[in-house]
Amino acid sequence: MGLLILFMLLSLSATDLAAEGPSQEKVSVCISCHAELGGPMSEPVALWEKSIHHEMGNNCEGCHGGDPNDAAEAMNPERGFVGAPKPAQIPDFCGKCHVGVVENYKKSPHYRAFLNGNGPNCVTCHQSHNVQRASFDLIQEDLCGSCHSFENGQKIKRAFVSAEVALQEMKKELTHLNKRGMPIKKLEEKLFSERNSLHQMTHTLDVEEIQEKTRGALTSLETMKQETMLLRKKIHFRWWTGTAVGGFLIILIVFLVKLLKTFEE
Amino acid sequence: MKKALQNIKEWLETSAPVPGEFFTKVTSEPVPHHLKRWWFALGGTPAYLFIIQVITGILLTFYYVPEPGHAYESVRHITYDINFGWIIRSVHKWSANLMIVAVILHVFRVFFTGAYRRPRELNWMIGCGILGCTLIFGFTGYSLIYEQLSYWGATVAANITQNVPLIGDYLGRFMRGGDSVEENTLTRFFVFHTMLLPLALTLLLVIHITLIRLLGVTEFVFEEDKGKPEKHFPFFPNHFLMETIIAMCLTLLLTFLVVFFPASLGPPADPFLTPEHIKPEWYFYFTFRWLKLTSLQVGVLGTGVAYMLLIFWPFIDRILVKRFPDKDISVWLGVVAVLTLIVLTIWEAMA
Numbered sequence: 001m002g003l004l005i006l007f008m009l010l011s012l013s014a015t016d017l018a019a020e021g022p023s024q025e026k027v028s029v030c031i032s033c034h035a036e037l038g039g040p041m042s043e044p045v046a047l048w049e050k051s052i053h054h055e056m057g058n059n060c061e062g063c064h065g066g067d068p069n070d071a072a073e074a075m076n077p078e079r080g081f082v083g084a085p086k087p088a089q090i091p092d093f094c095g096k097c098h099v100g101v102v103e104n105y106k107k108s109p110h111y112r113a114f115l116n117g118n119g120p121n122c123v124t125c126h127q128s129h130n131v132q133r134a135s136f137d138l139i140q141e142d143l144c145g146s147c148h149s150f151e152n153g154q155k156i157k158r159a160f161v162s163a164e165v166a167l168q169e170m171k172k173e174l175t176h177l178n179k180r181g182m183p184i185k186k187l188e189e190k191l192f193s194e195r196n197s198l199h200q201m202t203h204t205l206d207v208e209e210i211q212e213k214t215r216g217a218l219t220s221l222e223t224m225k226q227e228t229m230l231l232r233k234k235i236h237f238r239w240w241t242g243t244a245v246g247g248f249l250i251i252l253i254v255f256l257v258k259l260l261k262t263f264e265e
Numbered sequence: 266m267k268k269a270l271q272n273i274k275e276w277l278e279t280s281a282p283v284p285g286e287f288f289t290k291v292t293s294e295p296v297p298h299h300l301k302r303w304w305f306a307l308g309g310t311p312a313y314l315f316i317i318q319v320i321t322g323i324l325l326t327f328y329y330v331p332e333p334g335h336a337y338e339s340v341r342h343i344t345y346d347i348n349f350g351w352i353i354r355s356v357h358k359w360s361a362n363l364m365i366v367a368v369i370l371h372v373f374r375v376f377f378t379g380a381y382r383r384p385r386e387l388n389w390m391i392g393c394g395i396l397g398c399t400l401i402f403g404f405t406g407y408s409l410i411y412e413q414l415s416y417w418g419a420t421v422a423a424n425i426t427q428n429v430p431l432i433g434d435y436l437g438r439f440m441r442g443g444d445s446v447e448e449n450t451l452t453r454f455f456v457f458h459t460m461l462l463p464l465a466l467t468l469l470l471v472i473h474i475t476l477i478r479l480l481g482v483t484e485f486v487f488e489e490d491k492g493k494p495e496k497h498f499p500f501f502p503n504h505f506l507m508e509t510i511i512a513m514c515l516t517l518l519l520t521f522l523v524v525f526f527p528a529s530l531g532p533p534a535d536p537f538l539t540p541e542h543i544k545p546e547w548y549f550y551f552t553f554r555w556l557k558l559t560s561l562q563v564g565v566l567g568t569g570v571a572y573m574l575l576i577f578w579p580f581i582d583r584i585l586v587k588r589f590p591d592k593d594i595s596v597w598l599g600v601v602a603v604l605t606l607i608v609l610t611i612w613e614a615m616a
Contacts, residue, residue, distance in 0.1 A: 057538070181355070181527030183345035242524025249517040253510055260506045264498075 028068030030060040047129035063093070090121040100196070105203040120147070134199060136160050155207050160198070163214040166221045167195050173228050182231045187224055194220055294478070295497035296504045299485040308371055309508045310515060311395070312470060314364035317519075318402075319463065321357040329409070331455035333448050336411035337533040344530055355523040361403055363515065365548050368399045376578070376599050380483040386579035388476040391469055393576045398466045400548060405458040407546055411451065416534030417543050419454070420446045428565045446536070550613035551606050557613075 034045045048054050053062070060068060065080030067073040075081045085093040091111070095102030105111050105122075113119025125138055136157055144153040170191055174184045194217050201213050300306050328347060330339040343350040372392060375381055381389035408419040423446055426437040442449025484495070498504065545553050556564035574581065578595075585594045 178529055181344065181351050181529050185341075185345075238524055238527075242520055246517055246520050249513055249520065253513045253517070256506060256510045256513065260503065260510065263503050263506065 028059060028061070029071045029074050030064075030066070030068050033071065033074070044129040047127075051129060051131045052133045053131050058097075062097075087121060090123060094122045100200040101203050104200050108203055108205040110203075110205060134202075136164060136202075139202075152205070152207050156202070156205065156210050159207075159211045159214040160202065163198055163217045163221075166218055167191065167198075170221055170224060170228075173225075177228060177231050177235075180235050182235065184231075187227060190220075190224060292499075292501035292505075294500040296500050297482050297484045298496035298498065299487065300482065300504060301498070301507075303507075303511070304374065305485075306504070306507050306511060307367065307374065310367040310511060311364055311371060311399070312474075313508075313512045313515065314360050314367060315466065315470065317360045318357065318364065321353050321360065322459065322463075324353045325357060326459060331409065331451050333411065333451055333534075336409065336451060337530075340410050340412075341530055344528065351527055352523060355526075355528040356519060357406075358528040359519055359522040359526075361406060362547075363519065365399055365403055368396050369548075372396055373603065377596060378483070378485065379582075379595070381579045382582065383579070384480055385476075385483065388473060388480065389579050390576050391473045391476065393572075395466065395469050395473065396575075397572070398462055398469060402458065402462050402466070403546060403548060405454045405462065408454050409451070409458060410530070411534045412531040413534055413538075413540055414531055414543065416446065416536070417540055418545055419450065421543055423450070425561070425565060428561045430562075430566070544613075547610070547614065551609035554609040554613040554616075 031045055035042050048060070053059075060066075063082075065082050066075055067079045067081075073079050075083070082093070091102050091105060091114070110119050114121055125143060126132065126134075139153050139157040139160075141150040141153070144150050174187055174191065178184050198213060198217050201210050204210065325343060328339055328343050328350070330336060340354070343354055345351070347353075375389065375392065381392075404418075404422065407415050409415075423437055423441045426440055427433045429436055438444070440450070440453070441447070442453050544550075552564075552568055555567060558564075559567060582595045
């Protein structure tokens with residue numbers, strides 16, 4: 001009977017059961033209240049639900065503060081609540097989390113123009129609630145061309161895309177090596193840091209610095225490639241050793257089968 | 266030299282007064298002729314794989330730390346830093362999978378050849394216990410890795426226990442050692458996996474093999490042997506060699522799997538991030554799909570009832586034989602059950 005019960009314990013249910021675990025997602029009062037309000041007040045919720053923030057588990061209080069579990073305290077400034085920021089506050093508002101990005105943005109001609117009152121801020125390119133995963137597709141003539149020529153944007157995009165292709169290839173290579181049981185933690189960390197510093201650079205808009213940085217990233221990826229080649233050699237060595245052991249076992253099996261036949265005769 | 270050997274022999278005979286005839290008798294047991302067919306000689310494979318599991322398992326416990334903060338890191342350390350650690354872990358992983366396959370195939374063979382019938386009902390029930398133990402072994406071992414998917418697998422399984430009638434809450438807490446999967450859960454799974462289950466499985470295997478020796482192996486007569494006198498062959502060396510060849514073939518398969526598909530490691534467990542897709546190991550796919558098709562309580566009870574039917578099948582079969590003497594009802598029901606299991610498993614695998 002005990003075995004039966006234990007066997008039943010091992011059955012797995014659909015993911016709704018998993019929701020009973022520690023990460024149970026409660027509907028915050030921000031969402032329930034704004035959804036009820038309807039009209040323009042409910043728009044942020046609908047937009048946020050399609051955003052990368054939602055996908056990564058960053059809820060309303062992540063940006064706006066306040067208490068999402070208590071309707072009375074939800075919008076209390078003492079609980080850190082900040083409503084919609086004024087345009088001048090936007091870079092620092094987003095910079096609470098995206099520290100490196102804002103740091104680089106503040107070195108850029110965009111920020112200088114922004115301080116003069118006519119430059120773009122974060123939401124100009126990334127939107128406010130419907131924040132999308134950062135992509136080099138954002139650098140396009142329609143968007144950049146609405147304020148200035150696309151010439152520098154083109155150079156920046158070209159430099160980034162060449163590095164991005166190499167980064168993606170390295171990521172694929174590391175996934176393959178991981179499946180083959182190779183230690184890739186350090187390489188993954190290195191790749192992550194390369195990608196991160198490169199992506200942060202997008203906001204400096206300094207063409208020469210970006211081109212130099214992408215060249216540096218490509219050189220660094222070359223070094224990583226050497227390391228992955230060594231890991232591949234290690235895999236091949238294992239394969240050949242395994243094949244040799246397998247060959248020995250086959251010979252042993254053939255010998256044992258012949259021995260068995262001898263006994264049967 | 267001769268004298269020295271003679272002295273050792275005399276010392277052994279004095280220290281362990283077991284008559285030589287005993288060993289001769291044990292190893293020369295006549296084996297039924299049908300066991301020359303390889304398909305019928307697979308009963309020993311789970312035992313061989315279990316021995317491999319015990320050896321590799323002991324080696325793994327030298328480095329494994331059953332504590333949430335260290336479990337994953339210790340598995341990573343075994344896999345990537347320890348000399349030959351990747352081999353030991355991969356052998357343990359693949360041998361576990363093959364053991365489950367071997368036990369399931371053995372159960373099928375015994376079922377479809379009717380070898381569970383009188384006087385072997387008890388041994389069939391012991392065999393079902395071995396099957397249950399093997400599956401629990403697989404589950405607890407998978408949970409010990411403490412990577413994201415295995416952690417959530419354990420969480421979901423523990424939550425399922427809440428749906429066992431009457432004692433659900435108690436069972437859930439007993440399994441987890443608290444209200445959620447935490448330090449106590451890992452310790453409990455570790456105790457199950459490395460102490461209680463090996464002890465239980467060893468006991469069941471000893472009883473299983475003893476009963477086989479006491480009752481003898483079911484004798485099958487095939488078409489071509491009908492009318493001929495019963496033939497037997499000696500256990501040693503003939504049958505022993507056959508089992509050795511099967512063991513070597515398994516070792517060859519293990520070598521191939523370990524070298525070309527070594528055990529890797531997913532991301533570490535994150536109690537605050539539920540994965541989008543939670544999937545158990547392949548041997549629970551059928552249950553998982555069954556639970557998706559029914560309500561949770563029906564799913565849990567259905568699995569329990571199915572397992573109980575399997576355990577008591579020799580007695581159910583006797584009733585069926587009495588009522589339908591000329592029909593192989595058991596075989597047909599077995600075919601339906603096996604096909605259902607295969608369909609549910611493939612369905613879940615492709616989802």
